[in-house]
Amino acid sequence: MSFDAVRDLYQDVILRHGRNPVHMQRLEVFDAAASGDNPMCGDRCEVRIQYAPDGAVGTIGFDARGCAISMASADLMVEAATGRPPEDIRALASDFYGLVRTGDTASENTALAALKPLSGVAEYPSRIKCATLPWAALLAALDGQTEASSE
Amino acid sequence: MVGDAGAMNQIGPRIPGVPFNVDRIRQDFPILSQSVRGKKLVFLDSAASAQKPRAVIEAMSHAMETQYANVHRGLHWMSERTTDAYESVRDQVASLLNAPSRDEIVFTRNTTEAINLVAHSYGRGVLQPGQAVLISEMEHHSNIVPWQMLRDAHGIRLLVAPVTDAGELDMAAYESLLADGNVGLVAITHMSNVLGTYTPAARVAALAHRFGARILFDGSQAVVHRAADVQAIDADFYVFTGHKLYGPTGIGVLWARAELLDRMPPFLGGGDMISSVSFEKSTWARVPHKFEAGTPAILEAIGLGAAISYVNEIGYDAIAAHEQSLTDHALATLSTIDGLYIIGRAQDRGGVISFTMDGAHAHDIATLLDRNGIAVRAGHHCAEPLMQRLGLDSTARASFALYTTHAEIDALAENLERVRSFFQ
Ligand SMILES: Cc1ncc(COP(=O)(O)O)c(C=O)c1O
Numbered sequence: 001m002s003f004d005a006v007r008d009l010y011q012d013v014i015l016r017h018g019r020n021p022v023h024m025q026r027l028e029v030f031d032a033a034a035s036g037d038n039p040m041c042g043d044r045c046e047v048r049i050q051y052a053p054d055g056a057v058g059t060i061g062f063d064a065r066g067c068a069i070s071m072a073s074a075d076l077m078v079e080a081a082t083g084r085p086p087e088d089i090r091a092l093a094s095d096f097y098g099l100v101r102t103g104d105t106a107s108e109n110t111a112l113a114a115l116k117p118l119s120g121v122a123e124y125p126s127r128i129k130c131a132t133l134p135w136a137a138l139l140a141a142l143d144g145q146t147e148a149s150s151e
Numbered sequence: 152m153v154g155d156a157g158a159m160n161q162i163g164p165r166i167p168g169v170p171f172n173v174d175r176i177r178q179d180f181p182i183l184s185q186s187v188r189g190k191k192l193v194f195l196d197s198a199a200s201a202q203k204p205r206a207v208i209e210a211m212s213h214a215m216e217t218q219y220a221n222v223h224r225g226l227h228w229m230s231e232r233t234t235d236a237y238e239s240v241r242d243q244v245a246s247l248l249n250a251p252s253r254d255e256i257v258f259t260r261n262t263t264e265a266i267n268l269v270a271h272s273y274g275r276g277v278l279q280p281g282q283a284v285l286i287s288e289m290e291h292h293s294n295i296v297p298w299q300m301l302r303d304a305h306g307i308r309l310l311v312a313p314v315t316d317a318g319e320l321d322m323a324a325y326e327s328l329l330a331d332g333n334v335g336l337v338a339i340t341h342m343s344n345v346l347g348t349y350t351p352a353a354r355v356a357a358l359a360h361r362f363g364a365r366i367l368f369d370g371s372q373a374v375v376h377r378a379a380d381v382q383a384i385d386a387d388f389y390v391f392t393g394h395k396l397y398g399p400t401g402i403g404v405l406w407a408r409a410e411l412l413d414r415m416p417p418f419l420g421g422g423d424m425i426s427s428v429s430f431e432k433s434t435w436a437r438v439p440h441k442f443e444a445g446t447p448a449i450l451e452a453i454g455l456g457a458a459i460s461y462v463n464e465i466g467y468d469a470i471a472a473h474e475q476s477l478t479d480h481a482l483a484t485l486s487t488i489d490g491l492y493i494i495g496r497a498q499d500r501g502g503v504i505s506f507t508m509d510g511a512h513a514h515d516i517a518t519l520l521d522r523n524g525i526a527v528r529a530g531h532h533c534a535e536p537l538m539q540r541l542g543l544d545s546t547a548r549a550s551f552a553l554y555t556t557h558a559e560i561d562a563l564a565e566n567l568e569r570v571r572s573f574f575q
Contacts (some may be wrong), residue, residue: 003573005188008358010515018511041514041530042544065544067512068574086341124518 002036009120009127010068013076018068023078027061034140036133036148043130045071054086060138067130079113086142093135100131121137142146161522177554179204180460190524194561198372198503198550199343200394203458210457211450218512222449223423223440225362237449239327240456241439247459248389249380250406257412257439258447261403262371263293265390266338266407268442269367272299272386272415273336273396280306282335285328285364287350288314288540289343292533294369310334313416314540319348322356333468337366341373341389342369345532345548346495347478347503349373352384360385365411375552376474378467381406393451397552398458402451407444412438419444421430462553470553473479477551477560490571502551505532508567511574514547516525519570525563 003010014047030048038043043066053069060078081089088111095107096115105112105120121131136148161211177183180202185192194202209428216237220229222237235428247252259265274297284298284307310324310332318340328334337359344348352368359366367388371377381389388411393402407415417424417435421444426434435441462470481504485491490509508516517529528548531538538544549563 003519003522003569009518012571014431018515019574023406042535043514044544067514069515088572127514130514 009124010119011117013085013117014072017075019071021062021064021075023061023075024063025061026063027059030061030138032141032144034135034137034146037138038066038070038129038133039080039114040126040129041067043067044136045070047073047074047134047140047141049056049141052083054085056083057081057089057142058083062134062137064134065129068147069097069118069121069127069130070133070134072133076118077134077138079080081138084111089142090139093139096119096131096135101129159369162544166298167219170463171473173473173554173556176465177556179206180554181205181208183554187526190385190520191524192263193523193525193562195549195551195559195563196526196553197375197552197555198395198527198548201375201397201401203399203454204397204461205458206461207454208335211399211454214450214453219450220444233449233565236456237447240452240459243459244404244406246560247374247379247384247406247463248383248406251382252409254410254425254437254439255406255407255409256405257442259390259405259442260401260448261388261394262291262369262392263403264299265392265405266293266367266369266402267297268418269338269388269390269407270301272418272442273309273365273407273411274298274301275305276412276416277414278305278307278335279310281333283308283310283332284337285310285312285325285334285337285359287312287325288338289318289321289341289348289534290338290538291369291371292535294340295536304433307322307335308332311536312339314346314348314537317497318541319347319497320342320350322351322354322358325355326358329358329364332362334359334364337364338388339366339368341368341370341379341479342376342501343495343504343532343534343537344503345505345537345546346497347500348495348497348503349377349498349501352386356385356387357413364417372501372503387411393455393458395420396455396458397461399454401448401452402455404455408573412442415442417441417444421445421449426483442473462542465553473553474502474551474555475555475556478504480557481549481551481560481563484560485567488564488567489567494507494541494543502555503548504546505551507546508571508574511570513547513559515574516547516567519573520563522568523562523566528564 022121028049033048045064050059083103099105140148217234217367221236241256244256313321365387370391389406425442494505513529
């Protein structure tokens with residue numbers, strides 16, 4: 001018995017970001033913030049954002065506790081979303097939700113490439129929420145809400 | 152019990168005096184020979200819900216195939232036979248709990264509904280605003296939320312007795328809360344579904360009574376592993392849920408002293424719970440029927456009866472001895488894993504073991520184990536306040552049943568070593 005079979009889920013990138021999330025930081029100065037909860041497992045993620053003068057999301061920080069999947073997803077999200085206008089982020093989020101639910105994507109959005117390592121969660125229905133939790137918080141912050149609705 | 156003697160033998164009851172043989176017992180549980188993700192199933196999540204022996208499955212289908220109708224209302228053979236089968240389970244439950252009277256057994260959907268019934272009927276009907284309900288820090292949400300609802304609707308205060316770092320009820324704090332709390336009712340778990348701790352039930356009940364409070368035990372976990380005796384512990388209310396006791400879902404039990412049930416107004420209204428109905432006024436059926444509105448869970452009760460027979464055939468002594476040996480083995484084996492922390496160190500504990508691991512979140516542990524066919528639970532186990540008390544967000548939990556083997560615990564330990572190196 002070994003865990004080779006879970007490598008589709010726990011790729012090296014995920015283990016790396018899950019263990020040492022480089023963007024985990026609480027922004028002291030921010031324009032919007034929202035939290036998301038995963039009541040089933042007690043995971044929590046707060047996302048704070050700062051807008052750039054042109055209206056794009058200039059800086060994103062998060063503060064979270066959770067499993068390797070949710071931590072890695074938050075970290076990769078910051079990398080993929082930083083510097084983009086809110087509409088782009090919403091479109092990216094929607095592509096990302098499709099990716100983690102189906103394991104694949106027809107989207108040509110190049111920003112999605114960095115998020116592909118998370119596509120393995122599609123095989124683990126109970127873990128999809130772990131991957132989407134930080135995105136739910138980010139989307140809520142973009143909408144001016146403080147709590148992400150748990151779908 | 153339903154079924155003729157010949158069929159029963161094939162279902163596989165123990166022969167009295169034959170020693171506990173887990174391999175034989177496992178043959179009674181069809182699901183245990185299933186594979187999961189290509190691996191042999193190692194089911195270590197029985198505290199959430201236990202698997203069902205063939206005796207339970209067959210008792211339910213046998214009833215549906217041979218004698219089934221609504222209860223308490225038909226004048227025909229089928230209804231009479233079904234009523235007998237349903238009512239005989241009340242006797243079985245009464246003897247399981249050593250209740251003084253069968254009329255003190257109320258069937259509910261599960262533990263949750265039983266506690267809600269008490270919170271509603273005893274809480275609003277007997278407790279007075281300003282009195283307190285005392286629970287503990289290690290309660291399942293089902294023994295917290297109904298009391299909060301009562302607090303908000305009826306002006307009852309809710310007090311919480313702390314647990315120690317070892318995960319035991321803090322008896323001194325419990326006593327002082329009772330001493331000055333005007334406590335009307337204590338509602339406490341008989342065995343924690345997170346820490347495996349047994350509550351010293353007789354002592355806890357004696358203290359409650361000394362200060363004039365009544366006491367309810369949540370026996371959801373306890374009744375699975377040890378014989379419960381409501382007279383020996385001097386309980387006032389005792390509740391449990393059938394699906395953890397190898398029975399089907401949809402059936403639970405409330406036992407309460409007759410004098411308390413008599414004083415309590417009904418919970419739900421409708422058919423079966425009345426004595427007479429007119430548009431001006433209805434009168435209630437006698438206890439326990441007053442609390443069983445509508446068509447009850449007939450088949451599920453029959454299934455529960457079969458589960459109780461099954462457990463009795465094996466015997467609580469044999470079950471407790473087997474599970475104690477499993478628990479000792481698991482505690483010893485898991486303790487040797489670097490970076491693994493067992494949560495709760497109660498002196499008196501059973502086969503429910505929560506743990507955390509450095510560098511690995513409970514969910515990740517559960518997903519990896521699942522890949523090798525091992526089912527454990529991960530999360531807050533419906534006990535968020537306890538998690539907060541312990542400073543944890545979640546734990547992984549392995550829980551044992553009468554069909555669990557030492558080899559399964561070894562497989563768990565071996566795979567946890569792998570989990571550790573995976574996340575290192
Ligand atoms: C200690 C305890 N109390 C109450 C419950 C609730 O049982 P049910 O969901 O069957 O009502 C459980 C199990 O989930 C439990 O372990």
